[in-house]
Amino acid sequence: MKTYALVGESGTGKSTTSLSLAKKHDIPAIIDDGLFIYKGKKIAGISAKFEKTTIAAVKRAIFHEDEHAQSVKDALKQHDIDSILVIGTSERMVERIVDRLEIGPIDHFFYIEDILTPEEIEKAKHERMTKGKHVIPVSYKQFDQNFLQKLIQKGIEIITPHKDKIEEVTIVKPFFHRRLIAKIKEERAKRQEKHAVQKHVYVSKRRHFHRVDTKEELLKLIPVLINYIEEQLMFIKEQLMKYYYSLKQEAYDLLLKWLAYLRKCVRHLLERLEAVYALPSSL
Incomplete structure (x- = not known):
């Protein structure tokens, strides 16, 4: 296939x-x-x-x-x-x-x-x-x-x-996605409202105080942060697994090269011994 x-x-x-x-x-x-x-x-x-x-x-x-x-x-x-x-x-x-x-x-x-x-x-x-x-x-x-x-x-x-x-x-x-769009629209509306307040700060002589519930705003932000953290953790996990398998393969290849080099050294040593002492080769 x-x-x-x-x-x-x-x-x-x-x-x-x-x-x-x-x-x-x-x-x-x-x-x-x-x-x-x-x-x-x-x-x-x-x-x-x-x-x-x-x-x-x-x-x-x-x-x-x-x-x-x-x-x-x-x-x-x-x-x-x-x-x-x-x-x-x-x-x-x-x-x-x-x-x-x-x-x-x-x-x-x-x-x-x-x-x-x-x-x-x-x-x-x-x-x-x-x-x-x-x-x-x-x-x-x-x-x-x-x-x-x-x-x-x-x-x-x-x-x-x-x-x-x-x-x-x-x-x-x-x-x-509907939640994401709603969040984007909400943030956009907040920015526009903030801009409008700053632009027309002296339009009215009456002072308006907007009470913001910090606890409520934090509660709204927590799910967004949790989703973001979960996505980042999942990405990190995948990267770690990818590098783990990559390093594992590299270590295996390095070991094979080292063993091949060791075998070559042993063969060379035996050839020298054979030449000096006329020993039979066993490899």
């Missing part, structure tokens, strides 16, 4: 692009955000778009949970797949996914910057940051409508320049 990877920053249109890319290169299977998709149908896995926090979404996307990874591995074995496309935000991420699902190594990397124009990427980023739109590359009809009633915005068809339908995708607004 050939394994391909599509790499690009978050919100740059990877999920939508993956359908046309897979069709162009005749790739029947896709791994995207925790889902195993085969010929346009959701076969196994759980989408990271349904998680409530950013850190939980990341863990879901990289198949951090053994049960989740095993269910997709079992499904992969049940299908005759000759090629598969793995989507991720970085080379490190797709390599982690491939390792967890045991479908490596990666034969070829595609990069979103080589497929879409800078204008198309910026448009996709704007849609993500301002409207919180995320794409799942399967039809909304394949999901439980009772469960997704509040998440699904609409389904759209992906069409080629020749007006041929490729597939239908589902657009959702994940809860964790």
Whole structure:
């Protein structure tokens, strides 16, 4: 089985692009955000778009949970797949996914910057940051409508320049992204209010005092800090594991070189002894 990877920053249109890319290169299977998709149908896995926090979404996307990874591995074995496309935000991420699902190594990397124009990427980023739109590359009809009633915005068809339908995708607004957008809007409103107060400080002769509950503000900030710390700890852990295995391999190679050198020295010593004492060589 050939394994391909599509790499690009978050919100740059990877999920939508993956359908046309897979069709162009005749790739029947896709791994995207925790889902195993085969010929346009959701076969196994759980989408990271349904998680409530950013850190939980990341863990879901990289198949951090053994049960989740095993269910997709079992499904992969049940299908005759000759090629598969793995989507991720970085080379490190797709390599982690491939390792967890045991479908490596990666034969070829595609990069979103080589497929879409800078204008198309910026448009996709704007849609993500301002409207919180995320794409799942399967039809909304394949999901439980009772469960997704509040998440699904609409389904759209992906069409080629020749007006041929490729597939239908589902657009959702994940809860964790809605929280992020709300936080950004709240911070923006606070900055505007602060600027307005500073600009119009002498508009009214009456003095207005705004009481700020410091405890309440700190309580709002704690979940944001916890998510940030968890993400950083997870990144540090992955880096440590990466360097651990790298150093382990280097130490093993160094040991082999040292043993080869030692064997060479012993052979040389025996040859000298043989020349002096006419001893039979035992190596």
